[in-house]
Amino acid sequence: MKIRKTIPALTSKKLFQEADNHCSFCSVNDVAALEIHHLDEDPGNNQLGNLIVACANCHAKITHGEISPADVHTKKLQLTWMSQAAKRPTPKRPRQSVEVKDSTLNNSIVANKVTFTGKRSQRMNYPADSVGADTIKKGYIDYLIGRYFDYKKADASYGSYRPFNHAEIHTTIARLFKAKTFYIHVARFAELCGYIMSRVDQTIQGKRNTSRGWPNYDSYTKYQAEQLGQHPPPASPGTM
Ligand SMILES: [Zn+2]
Numbered sequence: 001m002k003i004r005k006t007i008p009a010l011t012s013k014k015l016f017q018e019a020d021n022h023c024s025f026c027s028v029n030d031v032a033a034l035e036i037h038h039l040d041e042d043p044g045n046n047q048l049g050n051l052i053v054a055c056a057n058c059h060a061k062i063t064h065g066e067i068s069p070a071d072v073h074t075k076k077l078q079l080t081w082m083s084q085a086a087k088r089p090t091p092k093r094p095r096q097s098v099e100v101k102d103s104t105l106n107n108s109i110v111a112n113k114v115t116f117t118g119k120r121s122q123r124m125n126y127p128a129d130s131v132g133a134d135t136i137k138k139g140y141i142d143y144l145i146g147r148y149f150d151y152k153k154a155d156a157s158y159g160s161y162r163p164f165n166h167a168e169i170h171t172t173i174a175r176l177f178k179a180k181t182f183y184i185h186v187a188r189f190a191e192l193c194g195y196i197m198s199r200v201d202q203t204i205q206g207k208r209n210t211s212r213g214w215p216n217y218d219s220y221t222k223y224q225a226e227q228l229g230q231h232p233p234p235a236s237p238g239t240m
Pocket of ligand 1: 023025026027028055056057058059
């Protein structure tokens with residue numbers, strides 16, 4: 001039996017600031033229509049990281065699973081990250097707004113147009129026949145690893161508070177495959193995908209989704225078709 005506790009005024013103030021007084025999943029900004037959702041569905045857990053602002057409509061979608069827990073956690077992470085970024089003192093250089101949302105764009109063309117002023121060059125030459133040399137295969141590996149990171153972060157809200165090491169999966173891949181992630185031979189692409197997928201599936205969030213029949217990631221076929229603009233990307237609930 002979970003006991004509902006009143007959300008402290010300071011917590012809800014911070015939460016509405018974080019959400020910029022908008023629903024986190026749509027454009028509703030009528031403060032009277034906004035509600036607060038508990039990510040772990042425990043109405044007694046009023047930690048800031050467990051709460052997200054949603055309009056009544058989107059809140060119902062979360063409750064009915066139309067907006068998945070993974071979507072909710074990803075959105076919460078984005079909001080947290082953005083509000084932290086906003087608080088950071090004077091950035092050294094303007095943030096680069098490189099958003100490749102249009103999946104019909106050809107990745108390689110986009111990559112060539114982008115010039116980064118950061119220390120590290122985004123452009124890397126991977127050997128021919130490596131996974132990294134194939135734009136779409138590399139993109140899919142990036143996508144899977146991104147899913148893994150998102151799910152590990154989501155796991156934190158289920159009580160897994162162990163510090164998360166982003167390099168670990170690459171180190172483990174290097175040990176298992178005897179090559180760095182994007183230098184692995186393209187012949188082992190499916191094997192590499194399978195390994196990263198198994199890591200996603202083993203997260204708490206991954207197991208929860210599986211038990212509810214929700215996929216943890218798109219298939220390579222679907223990803224590839226989207227990258228090549230062969231069909232429109234599916235409408236995702238709570239479009240960002
Ligand atoms: Zn909404």
